[in-house]
Amino acid sequence: MIIVHGAGSGIAQEYIASETEEPILAISRETKISQSNVENIFISTLDELETCLKEINEKYIAWINFKTIKTDEIITKVTPDQLRNSFEINFLPNVIAVKTLTPKMIPSKTGSFIFIDSAKAWMGESGCLSYSSSKKSNAGLQKTAVKEFSRFGITFNTIFISYANTVMWTSLSPALQDKLLKEVPGKKIVDFHEINSTIRFLIKNRIVNGTNIFLDGGLTNI
C-alpha cells in the first residue's frame, strides 16, 4: 500500500492520477480522490494520524509525504507559534509515520519513506525561516532512521523540487517567474511526470537509501 499524506496537494494529486495499479491510502483534511485504487481518509490532527497509521496492516508500505505549510516572514517577525505550527505540519507527521510504520515493515523486511521537500527551502531564502528550518528537520530524521532501520530493508529518501506547475508557481507574476527561472541553469520547472517517475523509482529500488534527489534543473548544483 502506498500512503499519500497531504493528498490535497497539487503535486500529490498528479502522482495519484498517474498511479492506477497500486493500492493507495490518500490522507487529507478534506480532499476526496475518486479513483478505483484509492481509499480516502480524512483527518486533521497528529493524534488522528497516529491512530490511522496504527490500524494499517499491509505487507508492503510506502509513505510519501506532500503535506506542507509555507509562511513568508522575515526572521525578526517570525513568532514562536508560527514556528511551532510549521514544525507540526512539515516535520512531525514524518516522525509519527516512522515511529508507527517501521514496526509493521520490519517483519516483511521492506518499506519506503519518501519525503517531499523544496530546493529553495534547502538553500535558504529570505522570509523562509519557518519553512526552511521545519523542512530541514526531516534531514535529521532521515539520517537517524537510515542508521536505525536500513538493516530491515527499509529505505528513506527525499525528493527536492525547485518549481512545479502548481498554484504556488502560477500565482507568481510572469516577471517573478522569469526572474526565478533565470537562476535555474536548466531554465525549466519540473514536470509532474519527472516527480512521478522518481517516486516510482524510489519505491521499486531497494538499494537507493539515505539520498537527496534534487529535481531542480541544476538550481542547487551541489
Ligand SMILES: NC(=O)c1ccc[n+]([C@@H]2O[C@H](COP(=O)([O-])OP(=O)(O)OC[C@H]3O[C@@H](n4cnc5c(N)ncnc54)[C@H](OP(=O)(O)O)[C@@H]3O)[C@@H](O)[C@H]2O)c1
Ligand atoms: N509547488 C511547488 O512548486 C513546490 C516547489 C518546491 C517544493 N514543493 C513541495 O512539494 C510538496 C507539495 O507541494 P504542493 O505545492 O503540491 O503543496 P500544496 O498544494 O500547497 O499542498 C500542501 C498540502 O499540505 C496540507 N496543508 C496546507 N496547509 C495546511 C495547513 N494550514 N494545515 C494543515 N495542512 C495543510 C494540505 O494537505 P491536505 O489538504 O491534503 O490536508 C495541502 O494540500 C510540498 O512538500 C512542497 O514543499 C512544491
